[in-house]
Amino acid sequence: MDLRNISAMPLPAGNLTEMANDTLGSTLLAIISIVWTLWIVVSMLVSWQNSESSGNYDPAVSYIWTLPNENAVFRSWLPAGYFWSWIFNFFVFTVEGFAVAIGGEFLLLWAQVGLWGGLIVCAFPWIMELIYITQEYPERQSGQVWPYIFWSAEFWMFFMQCLLWFISFWVHVIALPSIATSYIARRALESGATNECKCYTCKLPQAPEERLEAEAICKAACNAKCPPEQPPCPLTQFEDENLEDYAMRCAAAAELAKDVTDEETKTVAEDNELDDEDDEDDGDESLPIDDISSPDDEW
Secondary structure (H helix, E strand, O other): OOHHHHHHOOOOOOOHHHHHOOOHHHHHHHHHHHHHHHHHHHHHHOEOOOOOOOOOOOEHHHHHHHOOHHHOOOOOHHHHHHHHHHHHHHHHHHHHHHHHHHOHHHHHHHHHHHHHHHHHHHHHHHHHHHHHHHHHHHHHOOOOOOOOOOOOHHHHHHHHHHHHHHHHHHHHHHHHHHHHHHHHHHHHHHOOOOOOOOOOOOOOOOOHHHHHHHHHHHHHHHHHHOOOOOOOOOOOOOOOOOHHHHHHHHHHHHHHHHHHHHHHHHHHHHHHHHHHHHHHHHOOOOOOOOOOOOOOOOO
C-alpha cells in the first residue's frame, strides 16, 4: 500500500463512521506486540540450557557473551540466533506496540513493517537455529546427528520463534485491511467526504415527448444504481409493486393519517372551548331579568 497516494484512494463501501471506529486491527496488533515482547524477555532470562556450569542460573542475555572461541556469539549460529532475535523482534514488534498507542498513519505504516518485516527479517533467528541443528552441530561433532532435546537452547529458540513467526504473519494479514480501512475512513470524515450513493447526471432532450421518456429512463437508472431506502410504512408491499409506487402509497397513507389526526385535534380543541363556555355560564350567579314582570304581579 502506497501511503503517498492514500488520499487519492477510493472511499470504502459502507458506513464511514463505523469503519473509522473499527478497532479490530489495532487490538490484534496490540496483543501480538505484547506476546512478542514477553517472548523477548523470556528468551533473555531463561537459563541457558546448554550451560557448562550446571546448577547455576545462566540467563541467555548474559551467558552468550561468555561463550569462548568457535562458540562465540558471532562465530556460531546458536548464540547468534538468540542475539538477532532480540534485535529484530524488538524493532519490528515491540515498536509496533508503540505504533498502536500512537495510531494514525504511523500505525498503518508499522503494520506493514510488521507484516513484511516480520515475515522476512524475523525468520532469520529460527533459520539460524535450524542451520546449527542440521549443519554446524554435525560438522563440529564429527558427523554425529544432533540429539533431539526439546528444552535445549537451540530447539527452544527454533520452536518458539518459528511458532510466533507463523502466527504473527496471519494476524497481520487479518489486521492490516481493518487498519487501512479505518484510517482511510477517518481521513475521509475529517475532510468532510461522504460515500453516499449519487446518481449520474442525465442530459435531457428539449422535445417534450422525448424529455418525458428520457426522464423515466434516467429515474429508473438512478433507482437501480442508488435504490431508495425502504420507507417506514405499515402498509404491505404487493409482490408486483415496485418500490416507487409503494413509497407513494405510504406517503398518501401518511398524509391521510395526518389529516385525520389534525381533524381529531381540531375537534378536541372545539370541545374544550365549548366546555370552557359552559363553565363560564354556570359560574354566573346573577338572577335573570324578566322583561314581562311588573310590581303588580303576585308571588
